[in-house]
Amino acid sequence: MTATLTPPPASTPPSPRTAGRATRTPKPVLIELRRGLGPWTGAAVLLTILVTMYGKAPGWQGRWADATNMLHVTTGMLVGPLALAAGCWQGGRDRRRGTLDLWESAPRSPLRRLFVAVAPSALWPAAGVLLGDAVCLLATWPYASGGRPFLELLAADAVAVAALGAIGHVVGRTVRWRLTAPLLGIIGYVGLGIGAYSHQPVRWLSPASEHQFLWDRPVWWFGPVSMAWTAGLALTALLAYGLRRARLRPLALVPLAVAVAAAALILRLPTDEGPWRPDPALARPLCDDGTPQVCLTAVDERLLPEVSAALAPLNARLKGLPGAPVRWVGGPFGPARPGDVELPDAAADAVRGRLPHPDLYLNSAVSWLFSDTCEPGDGTGRDAERASIINLAVIEWLAPTPLGYGPDPTVVRPYIDRLRAKSPAAQRDYLGRYLAANTCHPDEVPVP
Incomplete structure (x- = not known):
């Protein structure tokens, strides 16, 4: 019996693409x-x-x-x-x-x-x-x-x-x-x-x-x-x-x-x-159409509706009063013309483009409205303490703060009760007189 030797099949050489991939090193x-x-x-x-x-x-x-x-x-x-x-x-x-x-x-x-x-x-x-x-x-x-x-x-x-x-x-x-x-x-x-x-x-x-x-x-x-x-x-x-x-x-x-x-x-x-x-371009003012106007810079454009809504109750009371602000302005340059009142920094109170506490922001704005630049020696005299208490009472009356944030209620409560007891016409009259007064001179501050 004769054995037939079959040669092994010739191996197929790898394609150039496969060979390159096999020999490629990182x-x-x-x-x-x-x-x-x-x-x-x-x-x-x-x-x-x-x-x-x-x-x-x-x-x-x-x-x-x-x-x-x-x-x-x-x-x-x-x-x-x-x-x-x-x-x-x-x-x-x-x-x-x-x-x-x-x-x-x-x-x-x-x-x-x-x-x-x-x-x-x-x-x-x-x-x-x-x-x-x-x-x-x-x-x-x-x-x-x-x-x-x-x-x-x-x-x-x-x-x-x-x-x-x-x-x-x-x-x-x-x-x-x-x-x-x-x-x-x-x-x-x-x-x-x-x-x-x-x-x-x-x-x-x-x-x-x-x-x-x-x-x-x-x-x-x-x-x-x-x-x-x-x-x-x-x-x-x-x-x-x-x-x-x-x-x-x-x-x-x-x-x-x-x-x-x-x-x-x-x-x-x-x-x-x-x-x-x-x-x-960043500091240019953008204003709403309210009275008084609310103006913020282009950096805070998204906050303008929030700030306008927070100030709306105060603006309704101030509208038409002599001495009331013409514009609320925020930004790096402050008041630019007569009748401008500077606003607190809205972004400092904002969270992700919203005002989480509009009542606190309103309270801050009222405080800035009634903050006069006093000279050394001002704010003294026998009426100084009473004028300071009246100032706190007026701020709380216009912009009540949440419980725990405001002043001692036992001190300011009598004046707040008097202001709330007045008729709307009498309240506007008193607010106009208070706006015209210089709070640095305690004798000029009207008593409710």
């Missing part, structure tokens, strides 16, 4: 971004921003300027030190594991190896900042009216956090002490805080400097120059470390020169105003 930077402390740092940054902003949401969610300022301070004061400490710990990882020699033996230039290693320390914190900013701005969008978020400043914050992470990484590679990371975070927190609350132009170099003027806008060049300042410092540290054994080390002077030039430009800003300038 890029080193992608491998580094997926391992180590980087993803956890990004998550910690995002959580820090969201938790901090959520706890103060009523204070920033109604205005773009408030949201931007709160994000800026949160990023600078909390996220910046966190990025420093995390970058430092990430930078010392290979030294702690004893794999630094293996990493440096890779067939790549020292500078390229350093930029691959530093990517998680810089990119993950910046990504966490940008994602946290996006979430908070989306939460502000349904309630904010005039103005816009200063995206260039938020981008500069992300660059500053990436720069701090990179600087921390270099420190972690240089210093062998295990407690360097937490200590560096503490030093960063103290340094950023001192810089932010300084009264010198150096405060505007800090990524945590605070600004609370709601009708201003930053000069157009401040965001890019701030990026050049922080990124220049980080590149200087990276080049100085990565080229420490090469003849090209003087290249580190190039980003250092850029950082110094950017810092010099920022330091030329005025100490108080810094990069901020008044924006007439």
Whole structure:
């Protein structure tokens, strides 16, 4: 019996597309971004921003300027030190594991190896900042009216956090002490805080400097120059470390020169105003059609119906009285013409574009209406105490406050009862006389 040997079938070579997929290896930077402390740092940054902003949401969610300022301070004061400490710990990882020699033996230039290693320390914190900013701005969008978020400043914050992470990484590679990371975070927190609350132009170099003027806008060049300042410092540290054994080390002077030039430009800003300038478009008044008129700025356009409704009972009593306000005005410039009366800041009492306590806001507006600018020595005499009690009684009569907020009822109750017992005509007559009186002179205050 003869055995027949059948040759095995020839293997089919893989297609070029399949072969390329099989031999394709992930890029080193992608491998580094997926391992180590980087993803956890990004998550910690995002959580820090969201938790901090959520706890103060009523204070920033109604205005773009408030949201931007709160994000800026949160990023600078909390996220910046966190990025420093995390970058430092990430930078010392290979030294702690004893794999630094293996990493440096890779067939790549020292500078390229350093930029691959530093990517998680810089990119993950910046990504966490940008994602946290996006979430908070989306939460502000349904309630904010005039103005816009200063995206260039938020981008500069992300660059500053990436720069701090990179600087921390270099420190972690240089210093062998295990407690360097937490200590560096503490030093960063103290340094950023001192810089932010300084009264010198150096405060505007800090990524945590605070600004609370709601009708201003930053000069157009401040965001890019701030990026050049922080990124220049980080590149200087990276080049100085990565080229420490090469003849090209003087290249580190190039980003250092850029950082110094950017810092010099920022330091030329005025100490108080810094990069901020008044924006007439944000401060323009928007008025209702009532009598007296209620006028707010474009920043608080959404609050105008709420404020008008809160003041409606008072306006009905003041309408047509001599000495009554012609306009209630709110904004940065105060009363601009005769008959204007300044309003309390509506946004300070608002929550997400609404006035949760319109009665308290009305009470504040009446208090401002009857607050005269007194000179030293005014408000004295034998009638001073009585005039003060009458003033409280008139305010409570026109705008009663909820229980627990107003003055002692046993003191003001007799005058309030007298005012309520009067006929409507007598009440208008007394209110007209009280508006004409100067409350700084107690003898001029009419007794109900």
